[in-house]
Amino acid sequence: MMDYAKTASLVIQYVGGKSNIKSVTHCATRLRFQLRDNELRDEEAISDLEGVKGVFLTQSQFQIIFGSGTVNMVCDEVQKQLGALEEKPEEKEEGKGNVVQRFIKMLSDIFVPIIPAIVAGGLLMGLNNLLTSPLINGQSIIELYPMWQGLASAINTFANAPFTFLPVLIGFSATKKFGGNAFLGAAMGMIMVHPDLLNAYQIGLAQPPAWDIFGFQIAAIGYQGTVLPVLAVSSILANIEKRLHKVTPSWLDNLTTPLLSILVTSFLTFICVGPVLREAGNLLAAGITWLYNTLGPVGGAFFGFAYAPITMTGMHHSFIAIETQLLADSAHTGGSFIFSTASMNNVAQGAAVLAVLLMTKNDKMKSICSASGISALLGITEPAMFGVTLKLKYPFYAAMAGSAAGSAYLAATKTLAQALGAAGLPGFISMKPDHYMNFAIGIILSMGVSFVLTMVFWKKFALDRQDGSEKKAGSRTEGIEPVQKAAAGRETVTELYVPVKGQVLDVGQSADEVFASKALGNGVAINPAEGMVCAPCDGIVSLLFPTKHAVGITSETGVEVLIHIGINTVQLDGQGFETFVSQGDKVKKGDKLIAADLDLIREKGMNPQTMMILPEGGNLDVTVYPGEQADAKNVAVKAVKTE
Numbered sequence: 001m002m003d004y005a006k007t008a009s010l011v012i013q014y015v016g017g018k019s020n021i022k023s024v025t026h027c028a029t030r031l032r033f034q035l036r037d038n039e040l041r042d043e044e045a046i047s048d049l050e051g052v053k054g055v056f057l058t059q060s061q062f063q064i065i066f067g068s069g070t071v072n073m074v075c076d077e078v079q080k081q082l083g084a085l086e087e088k089p090e091e092k093e094e095g096k097g098n099v100v101q102r103f104i105k106m107l108s109d110i111f112v113p114i115i116p117a118i119v120a121g122g123l124l125m126g127l128n129n130l131l132t133s134p135l136i137n138g139q140s141i142i143e144l145y146p147m148w149q150g151l152a153s154a155i156n157t158f159a160n161a162p163f164t165f166l167p168v169l170i171g172f173s174a175t176k177k178f179g180g181n182a183f184l185g186a187a188m189g190m191i192m193v194h195p196d197l198l199n200a201y202q203i204g205l206a207q208p209p210a211w212d213i214f215g216f217q218i219a220a221i222g223y224q225g226t227v228l229p230v231l232a233v234s235s236i237l238a239n240i241e242k243r244l245h246k247v248t249p250s251w252l253d254n255l256t257t258p259l260l261s262i263l264v265t266s267f268l269t270f271i272c273v274g275p276v277l278r279e280a281g282n283l284l285a286a287g288i289t290w291l292y293n294t295l296g297p298v299g300g301a302f303f304g305f306a307y308a309p310i311t312m313t314g315m316h317h318s319f320i321a322i323e324t325q326l327l328a329d330s331a332h333t334g335g336s337f338i339f340s341t342a343s344m345n346n347v348a349q350g351a352a353v354l355a356v357l358l359m360t361k362n363d364k365m366k367s368i369c370s371a372s373g374i375s376a377l378l379g380i381t382e383p384a385m386f387g388v389t390l391k392l393k394y395p396f397y398a399a400m401a402g403s404a405a406g407s408a409y410l411a412a413t414k415t416l417a418q419a420l421g422a423a424g425l426p427g428f429i430s431m432k433p434d435h436y437m438n439f440a441i442g443i444i445l446s447m448g449v450s451f452v453l454t455m456v457f458w459k460k461f462a463l464d465r466q467d468g469s470e471k472k473a474g475s476r477t478e479g480i481e482p483v484q485k486a487a488a489g490r491e492t493v494t495e496l497y498v499p500v501k502g503q504v505l506d507v508g509q510s511a512d513e514v515f516a517s518k519a520l521g522n523g524v525a526i527n528p529a530e531g532m533v534c535a536p537c538d539g540i541v542s543l544l545f546p547t548k549h550a551v552g553i554t555s556e557t558g559v560e561v562l563i564h565i566g567i568n569t570v571q572l573d574g575q576g577f578e579t580f581v582s583q584g585d586k587v588k589k590g591d592k593l594i595a596a597d598l599d600l601i602r603e604k605g606m607n608p609q610t611m612m613i614l615p616e617g618g619n620l621d622v623t624v625y626p627g628e629q630a631d632a633k634n635v636a637v638k639a640v641k642t643e
Contacts, residue, residue, distance in 0.1 A: 002051050002070065008077030010049055015062065016040030018082055025570065026075040029520050029562070029615070031064040032570075038062060047391050054368065054387045054519045065519055072543075110177050110231070111324065114169040118324060118420050121162030126419050126429050128155045133433045163328045167192040167223050167230040174231055180238025184258060188237055189230060191266055192274070197222035200278075211270075218270050225328030228281040229274045236273065237265040289326070289333045292411065300341070300411025304446075305404035307345040308396065311381065327419065335416030339430060340439070341407045342423035343379075344446040348402035350376030350424070351447035352395040353384045355454035360464065371518035375508065379424035387519065394457035402450025406442040413438040494557045496536040496637040497589055498630045500565075500610050502528040506624050507613055512567045515611050521562070522622040523613030524636050531596040533563060534632055535587040536612060545570075548577035551593050559639055562615050565596050567607040576600035590632055614639055 012018060015033055022034040035041065041062055043055050051074070054065040066074055131141045131152040142148045162169065168189035175185025198208040198221045209220045223229050244257040292299050319338050326336040353373035360366055368387045376384035389396035409415075415438040419430040431439050457463065498504060503526065510516040510525035535553060542560070543552030549569040553561045565577070576597035581587060601608045614620060614637070621640040630636065 002073075004073045004077045005081075007049055007051060008074055008081055011046065011064065011074065011078060012081060014042040014045045014049075021082060024075065024078055024082065026071045029065060029071055029564070030514065031066060031071055031075055031078070033062040033064070035062055044391060047387070054514070054517070056514060063514070065514060106177065110170065110174045113173050117162045117169055118166075118327070121159050121419070123419050123429055124155055124159035126431070128152055128159055129418065129432050131155070164224050165189070165193055166225055166227070166324070166328055170227065170230045171234050174234035175238050178235050178238035180234070180241045180261075181258070184241065184261060185234050185237060187262060188233055188265060188269075191262075192223040192226075192230060192233070192269065194222065196220065200224040200226065218267075219275070220270070221275075223274060223278065226278055226281055227324050227328070229269070229277040232273055232277050233265060233269050236268060237261055240264055286332075292337050293414075295411075297408040297412040300337070301404040301408035303337075304341050304344050304407025305400050307341055307403055307407075308349065308381075308385065308400050311345070311385070323420070327417075330418060333416075334414070335418045335432075336420075337411065337416055339417035339420060339423055339427065340410045340415055340442070341403070343427040343439075344406035344410065344442055345399070345403040346376055346379055346381050346424040347443050348399040348406065348446040348450040349381045349384045349389060350374070351402060351450040352399040352454045353388045355398075355451045355458070356388055356392065356395055356463075359455060359458045362464075368519060371508075375517050377425050378508075379426065387517070392463050394461055394463060395454045398453035398457055399450045401453055402446040402448070405449045406446030409445055410438065410442045415439055415442065492557050492641045494537065494555050494559045494639045494641070495635050496555075496561060496612065496639070497632055498526070498627075498634045498636045499536045499563055499593070499612055499632075500526055500528045500533045501530050501631040502526045502610075502629075504625065504627045504630045504634075504636055506626060507611060510611060511607050511609050512611070515564075515613065521613040521615040522620075522624070522637075523611060524624050524626070526610045526612065526630075526636075528596075528598060528608055528610050529629075531598045531608075532592060533565060533594045533596065533610065535589055535591045535593055536561060536563070536636065538588050539586075541581050541583050541585045541587060541593075544579065544581065544583040546574065547572065548574045548579050548594060549596075551579075551581070553587065557641070559620070559641065560615055562611075562613050563593070564611045564613070565594060565608070566601050567609055569601060569606055569608075572601070572604060572606075576604075612636060 011031070012021070015021060015035060016037060017040075020036050020040050022036055024034075025032045038057060046052060046055055046064060051066050051070050052064060056063045056065070131148060134140050134143075136144060142152050168186050171185040171187075171189030171192070172182045173185075175188070176182035196209075198219075200222045211218045211220055241257060241261040244260055245253060248257055292303075295302070323336045323338045326333045326338070330336075350373050353369050353376060357366055357369035357373055360369065365388070372384040372387050375381075385396070389399055413435075415431070415435045417427070417430045418432055425443070428436055428439060505525045505527070507521075507523045507525045508516055508518060512525075514520060515525065533551075537553065537555045539553045539555040539561070541551060542554040543550070543562070545551070547570050549566060549572065550562065550564045553563070555561060569576075578595040580592040580594065587593070596608065596610075598608045614622060621642075623638045623640075625635055625637070627634055627636075
């Protein structure tokens with residue numbers, strides 16, 4: 001049995017001691033620390049502790065994954081040993097970190113919400129490429145089948161819309177981030193792409209119209225596909241609006257503040273801010289493209305080699321703005337090499353983890369590798385990096401080398417992405433059809449080099465001693481007998497029904513990267529259509545969080561089930577949740593457990609996606625049943641336990 005007091009003491013020590021801890025809380029599966037200096041934490045030492053399934057640093061919050069039940073006990077001990085934490089004057093969250101870190105976080109906060117729209121447009125562009133590229137004996141599909149011409153034309157219009165009206169999306173998101181009215185930001189974006197303006201893609205092809213205002217000529221040119229101008233304009237708009245709110249009488253505020261904010265910002269945009277930053281954006285995109293093309297394979301190899309360390313720092317979020325500019329101006333840039341490089345890095349990390357899976361004899365490491373390796377190949381590398389490759393070091397180096405090899409080849413062959421998407425094996429759809437072969441070769445190179453080098457390093461540096469394989473193998477000489485008994489034993493089947501009406505997905509598709517990694521267990525993620533959560537089976541309520549966002553049930557067959565409502569909803573501290581059961585209550589399938597206010601969760605900027613997982617997998621054979629419109633009548637998970 002775990003010594004919770006000892007584990008808590010070591011956790012406190014490895015996060016930098018009591019003086020480095022501002023606060024500690026926990027959700028259903030994770031211990032959450034707010035640290036004064038995140039650099040003082042020892043992730044490697046923490047990862048080696050008994051019961052720890054992984055560690056993550058998300059923005060300023062350091063999370064340690066223990067799993068359901070265990071995290072409660074560890075957190076209680078941590079809080080007991082810490083006592084009353086000394087309060088120190090702190091900066092606001094937004095002001096933390098150096099200038100670069102704050103800038104990267106700002107870009108991330110602005111661009112992450114609009115990525116789905118850009119991805120949708122980009123993938124539609126990829127679909128249009130499939131219809132219009134000469135793939136069949138030098139002819140395209142629409143040439144062979146003219147009746148498809150209308151479909152291709154429609155898809156092309158749909159694909160271009162997010163890029164044509166990009167300033168509207170950025171204006172909304174950026175103005176909201178800067179503390180202004182998001183809808184005024186969207187309106188400003190609309191002004192910047194108004195049809196009466198000369199389309200930005202036609203600069204140099206036509207004489208731009210101009211406004212003659214008291215003899216002063218202002219060029220009426222649009223800002224389609226631009227990034228930097230609308231970022232600056234959104235900041236100016238938000239600041240003007242906030243200042244006007246302070247000095248304008250309340251009875252006049254709603255009338256004059258929006259008017260003056262838009263009017264002043266618009267003239268500043270077209271007179272000076274827009275033209276200067278349009279040129280700056282063009283020069284930035286052209287400069288990066290020139291540098292990449294000039295350095296060729298060497299530049300590709302260097303960027304691929306450095307991509308994983310860059311990801312560790314979080315600086316890869318700053319690439320979003322650059323990548324958006326490259327894609328928006330793909331007619332001149334050719335597309336984005338950043339996505340291609342990210343794909344090489346991700347599959348290399350996945351290949352390194354799969355090599356560890358093949359070599360290790362440590363059951364815990366195998367469990368982490370099997371989930372995180374597949375996750376990395378599909379585009380999510382954090383579980384693989386922080387749970388495996390960085391922990392063992394040399395697989396991380398092998399993955400860097402693999403990424404460099406694949407990226408060098410892509411740079412040599414000028415293989416560029418035409419859209420955003422999942423950077424990994426699914427990245428094919430983001431490439432031009434005639435680039436598929438080169439992209440595939442790049443993936444093979446990345447995975448092959450990473451996989452082989454990891455196996456070489458494993459033997460050369462005896463990595464089995466680092467992951468505990470020898471110890472594990474030596475301490476379980478009796479392991480064969482239980483397996484033989486299980487094979488001859490009986491099977492117990494547990495069916496878990498959909499706990500909340502909505503779209504049921506495999507938990508690997510969860511919007512929460514920790515749940516998606518399956519480090520916490522297999523199961524499903526549900527995009528709820530309503531807020532009533534019901535019991536998925538007969539059993540006993542074994543866990544009910546004080547924050548009401550999570551509930552655990554032990555089924556009659558002895559299977560532990562955790563239902564976690566929303567992502568990061570522990571921060572609501574019970575607001576928006578109503579419980580109908582208490583810990584220890586017996587429940588029947590379909591009984592009401594918790595009612596969640598989905599509208600409130602969304603208003604607080606959180607995702608209401610609900611996870612139902614089996615935290616202690618053991619020897620469970622789990623099958624999930626996805627569904628678009630599932631309810632309590634549908635089975636979501638079937639678990640078969642061999643005894």
